[in-house]
Amino acid sequence: MKTRFAPSPTGHIHLGNVRTALFNWLAAHSAQGTFLLRIEDTDQERSEDQYRQALMDDLRWLGLQWDEGPETEGDLGPYLQSQREKLYHDYFVKLIEQQVAYPCFCTEEALKVSRKLQKASGLPPKYAGTCLGLSAEEIEAKKQQGIPATLRFRVANEGKIAFTDLVRGKQEFSCKDIGDFIIRRSDGSPSFFFSNAIDDALMKVTHVLRGEDHLTNTPRQQLILEALGLTMADYAHISLVVGANGTPLSKRHGSKSVQELREQGFLPAAVINYLARLGHHFENEAYMNPEDLAAAFSIERLGKAPARYQLEQLMYWQHEAIMHADDQSLWHWMSKVEKDELKVDAFVPADMTIEFVRMIRENLMMPEDAINWAGNLFTESGLYEQTAL
Ligand code: GLU
Numbered sequence: 001m002k003t004r005f006a007p008s009p010t011g012h013i014h015l016g017n018v019r020t021a022l023f024n025w026l027a028a029h030s031a032q033g034t035f036l037l038r039i040e041d042t043d044q045e046r047s048e049d050q051y052r053q054a055l056m057d058d059l060r061w062l063g064l065q066w067d068e069g070p071e072t073e074g075d076l077g078p079y080l081q082s083q084r085e086k087l088y089h090d091y092f093v094k095l096i097e098q099q100v101a102y103p104c105f106c107t108e109e110a111l112k113v114s115r116k117l118q119k120a121s122g123l124p125p126k127y128a129g130t131c132l133g134l135s136a137e138e139i140e141a142k143k144q145q146g147i148p149a150t151l152r153f154r155v156a157n158e159g160k161i162a163f164t165d166l167v168r169g170k171q172e173f174s175c176k177d178i179g180d181f182i183i184r185r186s187d188g189s190p191s192f193f194f195s196n197a198i199d200d201a202l203m204k205v206t207h208v209l210r211g212e213d214h215l216t217n218t219p220r221q222q223l224i225l226e227a228l229g230l231t232m233a234d235y236a237h238i239s240l241v242v243g244a245n246g247t248p249l250s251k252r253h254g255s256k257s258v259q260e261l262r263e264q265g266f267l268p269a270a271v272i273n274y275l276a277r278l279g280h281h282f283e284n285e286a287y288m289n290p291e292d293l294a295a296a297f298s299i300e301r302l303g304k305a306p307a308r309y310q311l312e313q314l315m316y317w318q319h320e321a322i323m324h325a326d327d328q329s330l331w332h333w334m335s336k337v338e339k340d341e342l343k344v345d346a347f348v349p350a351d352m353t354i355e356f357v358r359m360i361r362e363n364l365m366m367p368e369d370a371i372n373w374a375g376n377l378f379t380e381s382g383l384y385e386q387t388a389l
Contacts, residue, residue, distance in 0.1 A: 001027065001031040002035075002204055004208065008047065034068055036205065038080075100227050101151050104131040105147045114130075132180065148186035155223060171215070209238055215237045238279055239305055240307070273293070279303050322364050323361065323362070336367065
């Protein structure tokens with residue numbers, strides 16, 4: 001089994017993205033397979049190096065190391081889509097030669113008007129096919145005039161396209177509803193549908209676990225792969241994580257980025273134990289390490305219903321993670337933070353650190369709690385002195 005996480009580095013990753021990464025990591029590890037990381041940075045305007053670095057740091061902090069991908073390498077790279085242009089180019093040429101792809105010179109404005117008209121007539125929005133019938137001469141003339149062109153994939157006006165989703169069962173779509181879609185933007189970069197599908201095939205990914213918001217993209221990707229004779233992975237579209245009001249999780253629900261959680265003092269084991277259960281059922285409700293979670297993970301146990309994010313649950317697992325951490329790493333965790341310019345080691349004698357950790361562990365939630373305890377226990381006015389009297 002080979003799974004992958006394919007984030008776009010356009011911002012800091014949130015709990016919803018991390019859960020997708022985790023499920024892919026767990027699936028790969030449940031089968032002694034390979035977990036691949038691919039950076040989908042084709043949108044040059046929005047992709048930033050700092051976000052790529054940050055997301056790799058986040059994954060490593062969580063223990064979700066990839067077996068193949070940037071900085072790990074492998075035989076099927078490069079693993080940054082921005083470095084794969086030559087490869088995509090060859091496939092564009094093939095599709096053009098097969099006459100399943102054609103240049104489209106329609107302006108954004110014209111497309112907007114067309115969509116409005118369709119909407120007004122009660123039709124679903126799809127490309128009207130304006131540029132489909134252009135002759136070779138017309139195409140050449142437009143190119144000569146320097147009119148920018150996208151490349152569209154031609155979809156038949158009849159028939160159906162179907163696949164079996166590992167979570168949602170059989171999915172069937174009418175081709176006539178899909179419409180010819182863009183596979184290359186006018187700046188020459190590949191569209192998501194295209195590079196994502198091609199790369200999964202070329203990188204030999206066998207299972208794609210991704211958010212169900214991508215479900216309707218899959219038939220388009222299947223059409224591209226079929227046209228190129230490439231193998232399609234099995235898809236498992238996972239339910240979205242929602243906030244208390246049932247809408248997809250966002251900052252409004254207090255959902256934090258991984259970086260914020262780390263800075264706040266959450267332990268990676270807490271985040272992992274919480275997220276693993278958000279949309280996947282485990283028989284064992286006790287705290288587990290990642291490898292044990294992987295051994296008990298199975299795609300069949302992924303739920304169809306939206307998974308609800310609850311901070312209290314995360315806090316529960318934070319406490320569990322604290323109870324299961326070893327003394328030394330817990331000391332390290334608490335001794336990094338400062339409160340009012342004070343750290344635990346300002347109070348705790350060097351030969352009492354482990355004893356201190358054992359004494360207060362049960363009462364901790366966040367690392368700064370330890371500073372209060374240290375102050376109470378080891379200053380003259382503190383509890384330690386009082387009880388010692
Ligand atoms: N780059 C896409 C995203 O971040 C990947 C989707 C997928 O997993 O196929 O949404």
